[in-house]
Amino acid sequence: MKIGLLPLGRPTFDVPFAEEKLAAMLAALDATGHEIVGPRELLFDEAATRAAMAGLARAGIDQLLILQVTFTDASMAVAAAAGFDQPLSIWAVPEPRLGGRLRLNAFCGLNLASHALGLNGRAFSWLYADPGDDIAGDLKALLAGERPAGRLDAVPVATRSPDGARVAEALRGQKIARIGEHPVGFDTCAYTPEAVQALAGVSVDALALDDLFDTARTVPAEAAAEVRRAAEADVTGLDAVNQEELDRSLRLKAALETIRESGSYNAFAIRCWPETFTQYGGAVCGPTAMLGEGQVPCACEADVYGALTQLVLLEAAQAPVFLTDLVDMDAADNTGVVWHCGQAPISMRDDTAEATATVHTNRKQPLLYQFPLKPGPVTFLRISQAFGAPKMILSFGEMLRRPMAFTGTSGVVRFERPAGAVLADIIACGLEHHMALAYGDHRATLRAVAAELGLPLLEI
Known part of the structure; x- marks a missing residue:
């Protein structure tokens, strides 16, 4: 050929x-x-x-x-x-x-x-x-065409529970602030506000990136200093990064809090790159980690369904959640690696490792958190639009105590099923590149949430 x-x-x-x-x-x-x-x-x-x-x-x-x-x-x-x-x-x-x-x-x-x-x-x-x-x-x-992706679809689920009803009811009336448009070529982050409202009773307000940047630039010095004190309680090494860029980054945290309070928002979906670096001059990753620890989920790349997924998992787990990329699958080792630049909530840190301040690996600006994720059972969730139809995709695994695979915040996970099978399912089901994770096994509650929301369910 x-x-x-x-x-x-x-x-x-x-x-x-x-x-x-x-x-x-x-x-x-x-x-x-x-x-x-x-x-x-x-x-x-x-x-x-x-x-x-x-x-x-x-x-x-x-x-x-x-x-x-x-x-x-x-x-x-x-x-x-x-x-x-x-x-x-x-x-x-x-x-x-x-x-x-x-x-x-x-x-x-x-x-x-x-x-x-x-x-x-x-x-x-x-x-x-x-x-x-x-x-x-x-x-x-x-x-030879012998490795087709195929198509793996979700199936209806009918089993309900008081926990599922509680989560579905808690979602109704919540609000997501989408700040900026999702990047070109990120079909995974596309959404319509009407579909989100119809699915979960969650509304989406569209704000401009300049709304965030302008608010951050006017943050009082004492408010920025307060955010710095909070970051110092989480990570070491703040003095080692560029201080002007760090100040701009910390101001984003204060600005997001101001926007959250003024709009009564429960979550954010933020176009984080390249403009936070190229136009504003500071990373939003560290502020995202801090907000996530405070149970205010933030989704990168203006991923509204990622923010919605976090809200669902937050209500189910009643604990911080982390919107992550899956960046590697190793069938021989039977593990995968979850990673996002540096925005995992600090409570997910492996307590045998230090949490440090760092810079974005590609853009070289602070503030990012850096630490390996702690060992323990983890539930993965995505409210997905794969193949153009809403569904819930669910997975489960054990985060292992391993050396940090990549800089930022990352963890090595052994899924309940063999890694090669999970990998094949990820491709076959058209899964988006962001999944939310929370520690613990929340699958029973989430299955019932799927029933309450009328979402077909796929477990991979």
Whole structure:
């Protein structure tokens, strides 16, 4: 066959490492005996990707293969899927859990793409494997169309309980402030306020990012100092980061509190990047961790359904929740890694490890929290719109006491089911890239919540 390549990457990740992985992927593909055409360098932007797509169209390919070398949003995967009728595959690469920065975050790119392709009804095949491993058989199967994503749907649930009714009733009348639009290519974060209201009785107000930034800039010095004192009680090392950027970050916490009180909001969905860094000059991750500990959930990337998911899990668990990315699955180790920049509530810290102040790995600005998650049972939840229909997706596992896999706030989890099976289900069900987690087993209550809200349920 003639295989057309689109090697996708982002320059904010570790480009030299990504180029090493791409070279190894190309070598493995060249060894298959197929004709490999298309660019052999990373495509960093839409213009380069569309130019490559035009070249592949002229070449008359038999199959399109997206190489998900680093994280990217789903926009180019969707464009490629629409531009080619040929079979589509995605190969994403894992990275070692070395305790440093998340250098590629390619799994998250695969996750976004699988959700977006599901919304668009586009069949695809996939592989998540390191090119340095013995993957000749898997690669052959991928190119032969023998690794399809398939489709896994939720089923109705009827069992109700007083706890489920309590949670559903508590949701009614709650309010989410969505601050800024979700980023382009993040179909996982799309929403309509009418659908959220109809589903759970939760309203959504749309605010501008400038509302947050302007409020933060006018925060009194003493209010910012009070936030700093609270952060000092959580983490060490505040003096080691840029103090002007730290002050701006802390002011975001005070500003969010002001907005919360003035609008009687229960949760936020915030467009956190790039504007908090590029326009305002301070990270919202640490403030998000502080609000989460105070049981005011915040969702990154203006993910309104992520905020709604947190509200549901918060009411079920009656404890802080953490909206996280799943950034790695290792079938051999039978574990996955959950991570988000640095915004887990401090009560989730492993008490054998120190919590420190740090900066965003890509944007290099504070304040982020950094610590490994504590061991214990954890419940995962997503109020999902996979395949364009609302549903509840639920999972369960045990957070392990392991060395920190990546900087920020992260944890190594062993799911109740084998990691390889969970991975396959994540792709097949079109799951969004954000899931909420809370410590403890809250599945019985959440099943009953699904019944109360009329949501079909899928447990993965």
